[in-house]
Structure formats: structure tokens, C-alpha cells
Amino acid sequence: MNEFYKHPLFYFIAVPIVLILWPLLLWTVYLPRVQTDFKKQIEQYEKALPVMTEILSVDSDRLDFAGKDASVDFDYATAINKVAQSCQIPEAGYKLNAGLVISSGGQKSQTANLDLQDIDIERFANFISTMQVRWSNLQCTKLNLRKVKGTKNTWDVDIQMKYYF
Secondary structure (H helix, E strand, O other): OHHHHHOHHHHHHHHHHHHHHHHHHHHHHHHHHHHHHHHHHHHHHHHHHHHHHHHHHHOOHHHHHOOOOOOOOOOHHHHHHHHHHHOOOOHHHEEEEEEEEEEEOOEEEEEEEEEEEEEOHHHHHHHHHHHHHHOOOEEEEEEEEEEOOOOOOOEEEEEEEEEEO
């Protein structure tokens, strides 16, 4: 059987057959399949377009932050300071402890603990929502809300976060 592949006659017959079959397969099998897949993709896009426009009309702030700070490395202190200022949280109203950047399985991550003192629930919700919109690789791993005694809407919040680079 090994000598069958060594004969030049095999290659004089096999190469032209392959050269003839390849365009035929492209024309009869692969091209129609690509055309039907393309039509399906167009239909899916047309179905998704109203949903995408609705999302953009409801939450257009996502576009404001898309692509920003992409070239700059993430820093907890800078990020939290920017968002806290925009949410009118004073610097004395929070305490941040950021951990070291850890590399595990080719993925880098960094954890941080954030304590917000005496904050109302609306400002906290705005803060955490803004953080998630601006930095999609930031995850809240643990959240603890404690109501301040003797108040209607004042809370102490402990947040553990993890950012994936």
C-alpha cells in the first residue's frame, strides 16, 4: 500500500481531480450555505435593531463611557473618586482599601474593599450603577448594607469588589 503513494501516476490523477472538485464544491455546497447564513444574520439583526434602539434610548449613558479610559490602566482610587464626586459623596464619606494585582491562570485581577458611611440609598444606587456602567470588568463580590439607627434613610455600606484586567 505504501508504494501506491510513491507512484507519480497517482499524483497526475489525484491533483487534477482535487482541482476540479474544489470549485464545484464551493459553487454547489459552500456558497449556498453562506448565502442562507447571511440571510439569517440579516433577519436576526432586523429583529434586534428595535431592542438595541430601546436600550440606547433608556440607558444612553452607556455610550458616554464606551471607549473612555480604555488605554489607561484601571485604578480604584481614581475610579471611585470620579464616581463619588459625580454622585455627590464627600471624600470623608468613604474609605477604600485596594489589594495587590494578582495573576492567576493568565488573568490579572485586583480586589478592593470600600466602606461608605452615612449614605442614602438613592446616592448609593446611583454610585454602584455608575461604577458598573463605566467599568464592565468590575464585579461586586459582596455587599453589606447596615441601617444607621435613629435615621430614616441613612446607611453604612461595605462593598467588596474585584476588577479583571
